[in-house]
Amino acid sequence: MKTKTILAATLAMFGLAAMDANAQIRIGASLAETGPAGALGDPEAKTLRLMVEQINQDGGILGEQIQLVLYDDGGDPNNARTFATRLVEHDGVVAIIGGTTTGTSMAILAVAEEEEIPFISVAGGIEIIDPVRPFTFKTPHTDHMACQKIFEDMQERGISRVGMISGTDGFGASMRNQCLGVAGDFGIEIVADERYAPGDADMVPQLTNIRNTAGLEAVLNPGFGSGPAIVTRNYRQLGIELPFYQSHGVAGQSYIDLSGAENAEGVRVPGTALLVADRLADDDPQRDVVIAYRDAYVGRFNEPVSTFGGYAHDAMAILVDAIIRNGDPNPDPRDLRDAIEATSGLVGTTGTYTFSDSDHLGLDLSAFRLLEIRDGIWVEVEQP
């Protein structure tokens, strides 16, 4: 009797599992919800859950519900690779979104390319899509572009001698390299190059070195997390009056709150439309998308949106659009890849995406908006 019950239960479970796999479109994700990059991965994971909820409430896509299989890799590439393998080989997903950090994205893309499953990364590093790999796409701007955007503005203001202070975490180190690489193209010379560790509580010594550099005209701080906020406070404490630039890594309300509105006044950042949602022009193509996402996110989680959640939003939007255009609720990964590559003019929160076989980022420099903090809020700087 007992054996029979167990047998029946097991069969039922297998039956359920089989039904599960057939009736739904499975999308995989591996994000750093916790760990050092948790501040980035948390809004990304929330955004994906929110979007899947919304899509399923509205009847799913192609008449099927979406099932999100989401793992927390803690920002460790070794875990990310294990979860990517699990998503592909065990969970049988049609595509993967994820890789909060460049390191985890590189780990996931190795699996995606080998198993030929489309992968949309939400990390910044340029090495993810350069060289272009067939199955790997990404939604955020590269740090290379952030440097270009900042230097472009500096050039317009007639600045040529810049002091740089960067974090030694992945984000800061990678952007520092990119900025050192492109500075020459804009006639800019990096005259001071200081660094701080992610956990440091005081950057006065480094900033003092920068301040004492002869002929300094502006300061740039590539970094994310609490570091840039401390740098900003120290910057004002030392009474430095020069133009101050932060990276897209701080593009969120928490940076202003942490550093204090009076300290952050006048700081310039290459950011996305998401931060200036309410102040976008009525005819701005991104206006509707950005406001809809912002309202849904704030309404559901009662916390401000961040650029990073926006990256995940765009990744999901691109994927859903591609699945619908492909038209098969049980898509072949190679067809889905082709559909993603054919994405054209898709408006996201970060910019308008148009992929091609030589461009798996699909954004240009115009998607970056130069923002400035005025009276504690983000304002778009009018470009001449």
Added chain:
Amino acid sequence: MRLKPKHISLLVLFVLIVMAPLFFPSGFYYRVGALIFINAIAVTGLVILIGYAGQISLGHAGFVGIGAYSCALAPVHLGISPVFAIALGAALSAGLAWIVGRPILKLHGYYLGVATLGLGILISMVLANEAQWTGGPDGIAVPDLGLRGLLRDWGFRVSAGELWYWLAGAVLIAGAWLALNLFDSPTGRALRALHGSDVAARTMGIDVPRHKLHAFVISAVYASVSGSLLALMNRLVTPDVAGFMHSVHLVTMTVLGGVGSVLGAIFGATILTALPQVLTVFHQYEHMVLGLVMILVMIFMPDGLLPSLLKRFRGRAGK
């Protein structure tokens, strides 16, 4: 002929590794298996250091990092094959362990723990900050071992997961065999003697500093090989492998499974590597469950899981 316990342990390990794939529902399990074996290799080294010789190290991930980055850098900069890079990494780790081990193994207890902790953190900081060599915190790509291509040329098609499962499994068996042999050798007996008491061992004529150093160097080589295999399997390495948390993980695996027994430590590595995969469904509670398992094991089975279970089992059988 009666089998020695050493041979029984090896036989059990061999049978488990060979039989396990029969129960794998998907290719993903090969990956988890390979990860378990790679962790178990480093943990076997720690059994020699912690279990045999009674010395603690909270910095062994540093040697894992050296082994891993050797496989990433040596083939590119020195033009040697990845197989030799494993040997080079092991030699570098052994050299560093030998130089650093001499002064710090004079320390005892907490002081030794803190000194090795510092060593591990220093190595991981170098790997994270010397970005022009190591690629910085985002890591660096590792060249292909080339074994899969070779097998394909010979007409065998294996997936990466399967290949690394068998490769890491073979290395683990070899590592366990060496460690088990060491246990009954004069060196092993000397190590166990100084585990009991430094003074007693010295009065027996054992060269205590030299034997401690041997154990430290041997365990560093195990850790280095484990790092090399991890790097070659993942084809990507980041400074996380050398991080403090990885050191703590390795020591926890060693202690959880049973610090004096090779098979027990491998059992510990299996549990702590596989459990997070099982617990993804209850992700919020993962750390709580892991912590609870460890507290319970430490309270009720202070010798570690496997030795305590065996003792209980034998005790019952003897009645």
